[in-house]
Amino acid sequence: MTIRPPVEPQLARRHRAATLALNGGLAHDPVTNAIAPNISMSVNNAFTPGDGSFSADGVPDLTALPFLYAGWTNPTVRQLELRIAALEGADDALATASGTAAATAVFFTFLKAGDHLIVSDVCYAGVHELACKLLPDYGIEVSTVNLSRLDDVVAAIRPNTRLIHAETPCNPLLRLTDLAALAELSKTHGILLAVDSTFATPVATCPLAHGADLVIHSLTKFINGHGDALGGCVAGRKDLVERIRSRAGVYFGAALSAQNAWLIMRGIDTLFPRMQAMSASAGKIAAFLQAHPAVSSVVYPGLPSHPQHDLAQRQMRVPGAMIIFQVRQLDAVAHRMAHESEVFDYAFSIGHQRSLVVLLKTQDLLRSTFALDPAQLADYRRYAGEGVLRLSIGLEDTQDLIDDLDHALRT
Ligand SMILES: Cc1ncc(COP(=O)(O)O)c(C=O)c1O
Structure with a gap:
């Protein structure tokens, strides 16, 4: 046809x-x-x-x-x-x-x-x-x-x-x-x-x-x-x-x-200003998380600590609105994000105007989806350890999002 x-x-x-x-x-x-x-x-x-x-x-x-x-x-x-x-x-x-x-x-x-x-x-x-x-x-x-x-x-x-x-x-x-x-x-x-x-x-x-x-x-x-x-x-x-x-x-x-x-x-119609605003907000949130004592790792292409930051700078005009981070008390922080967040919704999917958070445990994904050889698994853990909280940053005021995270991280 x-x-x-x-x-x-x-x-x-x-x-x-x-x-x-x-x-x-x-x-x-x-x-x-x-x-x-x-x-x-x-x-x-x-x-x-x-x-x-x-x-x-x-x-x-x-x-x-x-x-x-x-x-x-x-x-x-x-x-x-x-x-x-x-x-x-x-x-x-x-x-x-x-x-x-x-x-x-x-x-x-x-x-x-x-x-x-x-x-x-x-x-x-x-x-x-x-x-x-x-x-x-x-x-x-x-x-x-x-x-x-x-x-x-x-x-x-x-x-x-x-x-x-x-x-x-x-x-x-x-x-x-x-x-x-x-x-x-x-x-x-x-x-x-x-x-x-x-x-x-x-x-x-x-x-x-x-x-x-x-x-x-x-x-x-x-x-x-x-x-x-x-x-x-x-x-x-x-x-x-x-x-x-x-x-x-x-x-x-x-x-x-x-x-x-x-x-x-x-x-x-609003893709450009949305992405630019969400990316700017995500950059501030990633920096906040990186400085937080309860956070053990943050992956965000805009952070100099991202393993491929140079490539991110060459290939991405903005670093985007997605962040993953690890905390020592993963379940407790995830529980607080799910039950006590005032701004983040705890949900799958990404890229909406409202911010989303979800817990992604490495073992769960290995069981359901990814069959990794030892080198691939080591690389996976380099980014995600035993599991991460994945944030999709939306258009709310950045400080309100930071306050929500700060509350959940005070376990
Ligand atoms: C990178 C990526 N590609 C494709 C999809 C699938 O999209 P859809 O839910 O529209 O089928 C998703 C869903 O989360 C995704 O994250």
């Missing part, structure tokens, strides 16, 4: 990122001149005599209508796709029902039985489990590699390696991958590189500019930013996105709803 794209806005100049976040890919409504995106809820669009949607002999032409059925795309979803493409400096993008659906779409488009996938040994648990527990059932070989160690990547490459799936900063460690170096390596071996950039957002890093082939997002997180819509996307070169759309976009049934696309676009 081929889907003809709608007319895309042509800009005379390439604008800077914050302007692109507002206007990139967005066209005024051609009928009403509405500036804000419309929401088009229709599941289907009609073939209308005289509008070119019938062939000369009167047969409906499936390739003539830009929008046919919302399972493939829809005017509001398409508007979001164009905005994501503009933000990431991509030719095109495909929106999906969730971030996990976007990763699934990439895996099942570029991998078949007999192929080999290299996936980060630590990344978002759902995608890690999809790669390691489901893909082998389909005859796909999978290796889990610490992608911050290029020698380990080289050692893992096989003649049938087709795809590397990276995540930077990775969930939950906030460990980084050197995208330019990994992209060079992937290109040398003719391997596609897909990067989940959910934690970074285009405000911090645009993976395609560092040489990646595809960038994946959970739009559920910072890009929507309001905790009220699931969504995902993958962006990149036109031919790659077209392949994903024609396979997974059509046959997986994981289309994004128009309503969620509209909510996510509403979120994108």
Whole structure:
């Protein structure tokens, strides 16, 4: 199935990122001149005599209508796709029902039985489990590699390696991958590189500019930013996105709803100021935690103590809004955060306007998700010890967040 794209806005100049976040890919409504995106809820669009949607002999032409059925795309979803493409400096993008659906779409488009996938040994648990527990059932070989160690990547490459799936900063460690170096390596071996950039957002890093082939997002997180819509996307070169759309976009049934696309676009309008404010707040909170006697370790890409601080400075324009930290009395502090916090909500997920905290115990994640060899485990513990509290910093006053943490740390 081929889907003809709608007319895309042509800009005379390439604008800077914050302007692109507002206007990139967005066209005024051609009928009403509405500036804000419309929401088009229709599941289907009609073939209308005289509008070119019938062939000369009167047969409906499936390739003539830009929008046919919302399972493939829809005017509001398409508007979001164009905005994501503009933000990431991509030719095109495909929106999906969730971030996990976007990763699934990439895996099942570029991998078949007999192929080999290299996936980060630590990344978002759902995608890690999809790669390691489901893909082998389909005859796909999978290796889990610490992608911050290029020698380990080289050692893992096989003649049938087709795809590397990276995540930077990775969930939950906030460990980084050197995208330019990994992209060079992937290109040398003719391997596609897909990067989940959910934690970074285009405000911090645009993976395609560092040489990646595809960038994946959970739009559920910072890009929507309001905790009220699931969504995902993958962006990149036109031919790659077209392949994903024609396979997974059509046959997986994981289309994004128009309503969620509209909510996510509403979120994108404030992505830059939100990320900048949350990142500035996270920097102060990370410094507070690092100075606190009850805290034994803090990982935040903006702290000079981050093991890859140099790379963070090269690759991230802002250090982001995610922090992990260790305390000696992990359970007690987690309990106080869950029961006595006035500002933080104790909850999974990240990237919302309200701050979130959750306890992630190393043993629990090793049991449920990550099968690490001794060197990988040592690296995991270097970042996360026996467990961490993961903070997703929102837009509240920084001092209120610090007061909440200070209270919980006085055990
Ligand atoms: C880095 C990362 N990628 C992907 C996902 C999956 O996103 P979704 O919940 O939209 O499927 C998550 C979810 O937490 C995530 O943290």
